[in-house]
Amino acid sequence: MTRPTQTGLSLDTDVMVLGGGPAGAWAAISAAEAGARVVLADKGYLGTSGAAASGGNNLWYLPEDESLRARAVADREALGGRLTDRRWMERVQTETYRQINRLAEWGYPFPRDEHGNERRSSLQGPEYMRRLRRKVHRSGVHILDHHPALELLTDADGTVSGAAGLRRQEGWTRWQARAGAVVLATGGCAFLSGAFGLNVDTGDGHLMAAELGAELSGMEFSSVYGRSPAFGNHTKGLMMQFASYYDASGRPLEAEGHKGAELIARRLAAGRPVHARLDRAPTALRQSMRQAQPNYFLPLDKAGVDPFDEAYPLRLVFEGTVRGTGGLRLLTPDCATGVPGLYAAGDVATRELVTGAASGGGSLNGAWAISSGTWAGGGAARFARNRGALPPRHNLRPAGTTALRAAPPGGHPTTRAEVDETVTTVQKEVLPLDRNYFRTADRLHTSLRTLDTLWGRLADQPAATDGRTMLRAREAAAMTAHARWMYRAALAREESRGVHRRDDRPGTAARFEHRLMVSGLEQLDVRADPVLPVLTAKGTRAARIAAGDASQERRVS
Amino acid sequence: MIELVSSQRCIGCDKCVHVCPTNVFDRGADGIPVIARQDDCQTCFMCEAYCPVDALFVAPTTHPQPADAPLRDESRLAGSDLLGSYRARIGWGRGRTPGARFAVGPELPGATPATPTTTTLTATAPADSATPTPHPKGTTQ
Numbered sequence A: 001m002t003r004p005t006q007t008g009l010s011l012d013t014d015v016m017v018l019g020g021g022p023a024g025a026w027a028a029i030s031a032a033e034a035g036a037r038v039v040l041a042d043k044g045y046l047g048t049s050g051a052a053a054s055g056g057n058n059l060w061y062l063p064e065d066e067s068l069r070a071r072a073v074a075d076r077e078a079l080g081g082r083l084t085d086r087r088w089m090e091r092v093q094t095e096t097y098r099q100i101n102r103l104a105e106w107g108y109p110f111p112r113d114e115h116g117n118e119r120r121s122s123l124q125g126p127e128y129m130r131r132l133r134r135k136v137h138r139s140g141v142h143i144l145d146h147h148p149a150l151e152l153l154t155d156a157d158g159t160v161s162g163a164a165g166l167r168r169q170e171g172w173t174r175w176q177a178r179a180g181a182v183v184l185a186t187g188g189c190a191f192l193s194g195a196f197g198l199n200v201d202t203g204d205g206h207l208m209a210a211e212l213g214a215e216l217s218g219m220e221f222s223s224v225y226g227r228s229p230a231f232g233n234h235t236k237g238l239m240m241q242f243a244s245y246y247d248a249s250g251r252p253l254e255a256e257g258h259k260g261a262e263l264i265a266r267r268l269a270a271g272r273p274v275h276a277r278l279d280r281a282p283t284a285l286r287q288s289m290r291q292a293q294p295n296y297f298l299p300l301d302k303a304g305v306d307p308f309d310e311a312y313p314l315r316l317v318f319e320g321t322v323r324g325t326g327g328l329r330l331l332t333p334d335c336a337t338g339v340p341g342l343y344a345a346g347d348v349a350t351r352e353l354v355t356g357a358a359s360g361g362g363s364l365n366g367a368w369a370i371s372s373g374t375w376a377g378g379g380a381a382r383f384a385r386n387r388g389a390l391p392p393r394h395n396l397r398p399a400g401t402t403a404l405r406a407a408p409p410g411g412h413p414t415t416r417a418e419v420d421e422t423v424t425t426v427q428k429e430v431l432p433l434d435r436n437y438f439r440t441a442d443r444l445h446t447s448l449r450t451l452d453t454l455w456g457r458l459a460d461q462p463a464a465t466d467g468r469t470m471l472r473a474r475e476a477a478a479m480t481a482h483a484r485w486m487y488r489a490a491l492a493r494e495e496s497r498g499v500h501r502r503d504d505r506p507g508t509a510a511r512f513e514h515r516l517m518v519s520g521l522e523q524l525d526v527r528a529d530p531v532l533p534v535l536t537a538k539g540t541r542a543a544r545i546a547a548g549d550a551s552q553e554r555r556v557s
Numbered sequence B: 001m002i003e004l005v006s007s008q009r010c011i012g013c014d015k016c017v018h019v020c021p022t023n024v025f026d027r028g029a030d031g032i033p034v035i036a037r038q039d040d041c042q043t044c045f046m047c048e049a050y051c052p053v054d055a056l057f058v059a060p061t062t063h064p065q066p067a068d069a070p071l072r073d074e075s076r077l078a079g080s081d082l083l084g085s086y087r088a089r090i091g092w093g094r095g096r097t098p099g100a101r102f103a104v105g106p107e108l109p110g111a112t113p114a115t116p117t118t119t120t121l122t123a124t125a126p127a128d129s130a131t132p133t134p135h136p137k138g139t140t141q
């Protein structure tokens, strides 16, 4: 094991982008197009790392048809439990459409349907991210793969002025970048659950921002699990629309719709098996299904399972705030976090503005990553330009708190075993279905007691001596903070809405038709967001009740 | 999990070392990468997609396979066309057409309404591209 040294890489740039999933890539492209010098650092590799690279993205890509777009907004608003902001949804429609059309110009091989028309509403993960990498590279962006960021740097006034981290393929030496502004695009947090491609997403950016006082929003909308074959982690859900579900003896389970999803989760939570088979897929469609989503079929083929013929056992794998919606609260149209010089894009930011209380996985998250990335990159470039000269190096202050400072005299550096134990402790509170999918005030309190105690221990945890443990310790701290924000917000939302299910509070309560902000690291604070949802006239409750569609109001108990 | 680096096939290009998002491989002394941290593997198949000579195999399971498992048997995997199968499906490699070209997919009720986009759109710039994005007010504090 190599000791991380102070000698390493030192860089200056206008805009520093942390994270190289789609949000980071689009942010880098946009900042470069605005004339900024850009450095992008990813924990893994820009092109393979993150949720979109493995999973692929269906997109909220709608043609320029006013009524179609308006209908899509109204639909998502109802689905999202009326916490959305119509203006942001409309902006996302416009921006996604514009950028995806540019992606086509750059050569993304979109398919054509039988009439010869291009279909641009779906992207295959590896192809999408390989193309984005090429575009980022050609935009003159300096790409740093395997350069996880550990913390932000500020100047004497607290303005974000860069970031620092480790070079994990260069003997775990250090890197430090001085920058006029920083875009966080580090993805959501899936708690090292192993879900398809998500172990890089541990909420590091949320922790870095919170260390500077940034606020979060929507953290209660974090109880999202994906369906995977029991032997694997492949949480590709789209094809499962053709699935029927069975118990162990092959008896069909009533698993339609919202109620069905809950039934499956309850069975699995109780340790009773659920099997799936795509027997509702017409034979004529099967080949095109395989071509559309090879990453759904690949693991099954490798395991020798033909999902059209044979029922395979399922499990639910936790996807946290990747397919949940909570994240950093945004204050401006260009995705500023409220910490001067710090912008956020993609899953690290709250997606409530566009998906509300519902999961954005399946079309909105991908569109949000493209749009918010574009805006945040532009915002950061403007901020850096207006700011002018970078602060002198000796004035830079590291903003990281936990797990980064040398052990005090008499103390010992953090060990791998201690860090692994932290991870296990957090996972025990957040992964189980009966803790997180089905929430109650009692269970949330119990979990919070454990997590608060854990945070108390971590708050002044010294750094490890080897880089790999040091990184994992920061990830573990980020996960602990994340879990506490999630459960604190979940306790405060005394109702069920969207993906947030309170078994002790079934049903939606009108007094909670607003977003919840949570902030802090030691002491957590939850309050109602003074900025209210902005809904469409069509989507108002009165209008929907008048139209006889009150079904969205009722929650399944 | 990653189970196999075929030393017979590998040409030591180091691509897998670079692209693995969780840094599972180390460069081996003989130029052939070693699976140094299998526990860190997240079964994402990315290394397989990038290996130019189909030398890698990622089993679909999230736990390691026993030494004598069929999913670690190179000749069996090669014989059943499982080496390089992801790369083949996504149409990467010389002489192949990107799989994305064929990804029309069935209409799915839960997905975005599949909207036919005619080829003419490629030629015409989207109407909004010249105008600045509207900035919603009221979200600022």
Ligand SMILES: Cc1cc2nc3c(=O)[nH]c(=O)nc-3n(C[C@H](O)[C@H](O)[C@H](O)COP(=O)(O)OP(=O)(O)OC[C@H]3O[C@@H](n4cnc5c(N)ncnc54)[C@H](O)[C@@H]3O)c2cc1C
Binding pocket: A018, A019, A020, A021, A022, A023, A024, A041, A042, A043, A044, A045, A049, A050, A051, A052, A053, A054, A055, A056, A057, A058, A059, A060, A147, A148, A149, A150, A185, A186, A187, A188, A196, A198, A200, A201, A202, A204, A205, A226, A235, A236, A319, A322, A323, A345, A346, A347, A348, A360, A361, A362, A363, A364, A365, A366, A367, A369, B021
């Ligand atoms: C299986 C699956 C299927 C999905 N399907 C769809 C879909 O069909 N439609 C849809 O809209 N959405 C879908 N989603 C969601 C969508 O993929 C994500 O919303 C999107 O990828 C978010 O982009 P991002 O760049 O914010 O995050 P990510 O793609 O997760 O990228 C985050 C990046 O940050 C890097 N990073 C993390 N920490 C650090 C650090 N400390 N320093 C440096 N870099 C760091 C990571 O390595 C990673 O590359 C799906 C998600 C999953 C899991």
Ligand code: SF4
Binding pocket: B001, B002, B019, B020, B021, B022, B023, B024, B040, B041, B042, B043, B044, B045, B046, B047, B048, B058
């Ligand atoms: S499957 Fe993914 S995580 Fe595992 S070795 Fe390959 S690239 Fe790395």
Ligand code: SF4
Binding pocket: B005, B006, B009, B010, B011, B012, B013, B014, B015, B016, B017, B032, B033, B050, B051, B052, B053, B054, B055, B056
């Ligand atoms: S990508 Fe393939 S050929 Fe290249 S080093 Fe890895 S295993 Fe060998």
